[in-house]
Amino acid sequence: MSPTRTSPRATHAWASNCGPRHRWPDEDCSSTSTACSASAAPRLDHAAGPALTPDLLDAALDAQGSRVEDGDLVLVHTGWAQWYLTTDPATRAETRQSRRATGFAQSRDFAAWCWDHRIALMATDTFAVEVLPVLPDSDFLHSAPEDAGMMHQELIAKLGLPLGELWNLTALAADCRATGRWDSLLTVKPLHLTGGVGSPANATALR
Template identity: 40%
Template sequence: MPSYAELKARSDAPAGSAWGIFGADDQIGTVNLLTEEIAVQAATLVRKGTSFGLDYDLNAFTPPVSPYRKALVHCEVCRLDGQVHDDYVNDFFPQAGSHIDGLRHHKHSVHGFYNNVDDYLVGSGTPDLGVQHIGRRGMVGRGVLVDVARYRQLIGRPIDLMQGDPITLTDLQGALKSQGVTLRAGDMLLLHTGWAEHFVALNIETQQHLIKERTFCGLAQSEEMLAWLWDNHFSVVASDTVAVEVMPTVPTSPFDRNVRGMMHPDLIALLGICLGEMWKLDELAKDCATDQVYECMVVSKPITLVGGVGSPCNAIAIK
């Protein structure tokens, strides 16, 4: 695997891109790192059999954090003689709750979609870059919880969950050091900030205020952060925050070519990194703090919606 510095020096593809690294026709990006060997190694991490669901209820984020999404409406439909029931769901937005972003979620303003997939191939029902490619194989690997919330509390800088509080690379490295965790290629990085747990407990008026202001904690945007995420070769980068990144973006963000200075286009369209957002990490974090074991087996099964932009994460951690 090339380093980020080597990717920046490419001349055969956009600088800073991983296009072609996993093959000219690749559709799943860093999920390729979740090999059979990685799955076997992850299975050895199951020691006590405790499991933790990593997704919130489908309607937990009501109103939806994104103003472009709608709240799920669950209509139970009676069938036959009234004793048999089916489910019927309206306004189901797969990315309205705990989810993963597929590789068609963002294109780069200059270079387009991941792996140079043409725009005309990315449409409703077309297979290119659809989330079904990940769903068909599933994701199994070693999850590493980075408890940024507890670390920031420990050093006297608790995360302000009501503001766009940036989490720096120093914060991440400090948390990992305090936990005594060594990262491995293919790890599924789980960033715990406490934001989602905090948000769902707020009254609706406060929730609506945060949604309107768009102030959400997350990773600070920088070239160093992007390089660190790539150079550690994570298969998945998931958090309990809205966008993994801080919103609004930091004033020093170098990604001015992107939407509002976000790293998303570089992460998804250039590097093919699988992002997870609004995952439920509070119970897992409490258990990790108790037994001081921050690694676990993680299994995620995205839906096989052909051409899907994203999917509920359907994830579980097993220790």
């Protein structure tokens, strides 16, 4: 594909403009007892691959005393990456084979949350941001039949929202909890690939 016909939203366009540089609010949803609710509920059961809802984001923000501003890059720490890296080999193999991972439910409510908060990026420490396997009652079964109702194309193509997957946020979330500070300056520098639709994030949080 020639550069003249390449989407202005491809990774080379981001790289040419130095990538997103914004204030970053971190949301810790790894334990409802510490970040997402006042109840003493257990940590997320990542072996089961739970589906998360936008209500969890709002509860985390309230518990942390944080708010999302226009143009923010939102990072969501669920603990999935750390769980996957530290669980036993048999569980990792079974998780890969079943393509099961914690993530946000395929819902218009989640897309609306991202749109209404006018965020510039959504990144999580999960495999795909959205829950896998896709929920049988996904709101996007008819608009994304080739992807079994995944919401990637709804978020990326239709909302223009970049997604960050498999970001290891463990140390960052721990520092946030230790300092009580949940925002920072986050830079994301994608590779300069003409027409690219994905790239290593090359993300750095400055605190």
